[in-house]
Amino acid sequence: MKKLISKTFILLVIITLTLTMFSACGNSIGKETPVKDSADNQTEKNDYTKESSELDEKNEVADLVLWTYPFFIPEGKKHGDFEKEIIKEFQKDYPNVKVNIETIAWDGGPEKVNVAIATKSAPDILIDAYMRIMEYGMKGHLVSFNDVMTEEDKNDIYPKVLEQCTFDGKIYQYPWTSAAVVMAVNKELFKKADAEDLLPLDRPNREWTIEEFEKALDAVSKLDGVYGLTCYAGNEMGDASIRMFIQNFGADVVNSDYTKVLINDDSGYKGMEWLVNAYKKGWIIKGAESLTSSDIFDIWFQGKAAITFLGSSWMPDRIESMKKEGTVSKDFEVVFVNMPHAEGVSTKVEGQTSGVCVFDNDDNQKALISKKLSIFMAKNYHDEGNLLLGRAPVRKSSAVKYENAELRWLSGTIQNLADTGALAPGYSEIRKKWFPEFQAALTGFKTPKEALDSFAKEAQKVLDEHNNK
């Protein structure tokens, strides 16, 4: 009996193995399946026939799936309600187009999209931030908007924004909102330290040098229980801001054609050394090596640090609500400033656009309707979306004007975006290499130079691997 069972088991294993080989790899075993050449395929894929583009809108039939992160949450409503309202309007012209909306969580959402792509169950439309969207585009999973965007439409979008949406001449993201990420200052603490005049608030661009920044940190750190600056190395979230701080010493993360990592030059070393020294001096909050970008907001809100990275447009509203709840000081006042820059270096601003992309699910007709819906959402509801998020408009024609002076200033900075390297092939892997090295530098396990060199080496390896594919 034992023999019989073991034989049956072996037989079943062989059958499973055989079936698996067929199902796992199909006819591609033993030979490389070429990666979709985005440029070549797009021309063919987007060559929509006249017949299809001239179809009567009323007769267009499609079942679309739209995934969105919880970007837009109108007051008193749920995630996805804003998108649903837009789709209702779209369906007035396209009554036979059904759209199934699913909100995916920030945490685990990118993994969910990756799994969906791998299992050929990607949504038709996705609302997301540009670095992820562009990575999908570079890997050939998206259709471009080139065929449906007019010159007039392109000219209406700020050039720096359009740059973030374009790879190899293909526009993979139809932009909707953008957000500059600067430094946020708790002005109340500077008032208490009698150091308000050390902030660059009277300058139109709110730029300041490293020396001026140091003076401000030194003054405010003298307050009891207050650190000058927050910082974080707990995970990869918000990593671009720390690197942007180093970029403001004159370094670039990668070269313009994304083939060489450049951050470990003399100016890069200076930037990294500055951060480590500031940590040793006590200007930067203790425990930064294990804090994450979300931890630092609590620290900043509670007045334990005067300046924080990741200053963004959602802060003024949040602080007002927190004042009403009594969870922050009633005198808490947020002001935004640019990151400090080294002598002779012009201020660089980190920012990211978010928008809509359409997956290439081998159905031209569906892709076309998806693109129409994407444009309908991001163009017709451009201002509503931005006002809802307090973000900066991506269109020159926008009528968005913020009453809040800070938001007004912040939305103006979007025209000075610097390259964070987010469009480099393998960027999601590169950024994972950052925080262990930054941790090593902050804890003294490595010197700033060693840590930056090590990051550059690992990042270059990833870059080479992806560029050679």
Place this chain on the structure above:
Amino acid sequence: MEVKYLKKFRQIVEKMKKGKEGYLFIAPSFIIFMIFTLFPIVKSLIISLFEYDLSSYKWIGINNYLVLIEDKVFLKALINSFLFALFNVPLTIILSLFISITIHPKKEASKSFYRAAFYLPVVSSIVTITLIWKWIYHPIFGILNFIIENIGFNRINWLGDYDFAFPALVIVLLTISIGQPILLYVASLGSIPKTYYEVGRIEGVNRLQEYRYITWPLLKPTTLYILVMTTIASFQTFAIVQLMTGGGPFYTTSTIVYQLYTTAFDFVKLGLASAMGIILTLIIVLISVFQFKFLSTDIEY
């Protein structure tokens, strides 16, 4: 030759027909095992021989395994996984045995209370538990730092310090691990016939000798089960690493499963991640076989 195989096949079918009730009974769990365990393992084994991302397959033989052997981060994660098992398994067994022996003689009501209290982390969401621990360990607001500062010590960055991050995670893992063993040990202690102890007392054995010669040997089957299951769970440590340290500081707390997750779902290198999975499977199988072979010889009483 063909006739010989046909004959054998017929014999197998005949034998299966005779035991069809038995096969029918095991069929549901066997089918589930095939689909959700064996099939993924076999598929992982195949994928591990390919360079496989979202858009292409490329046969590369054992190259993924060669890459892993040279990958310092993976080797560090491998060592950390062993260390997690090395600390967590004995501590889990010692602590849960001690707690079980302590609560076993108590009245039924208090016994139930303790069992429920220690089992609570097992049925609670791991996310909730880790978030609470994260707050306890928080370098600025954490209650642990608040306490040690008030008794005159310096604050410690529990999750950011090379010396403390790993032990801090072992403690969290321990709180999650001991619930199930306590329940099992208390049940096993209850099933030991009282007559054994009575005979022991007549023979003049003291309390320590009772544990040494009666309780411990009779708990061996339970201990073996706990040993195997806790070892497997320790090697699969993931959620607390993902949620508390992200593998840091500088890979000090990274584990194989955490590396596997990031490789598969962040870097989309499914071939490499599958190779990690296969290595982990082999390690767990080898250790389990070793544990069964060397620890299950004298469990029959």
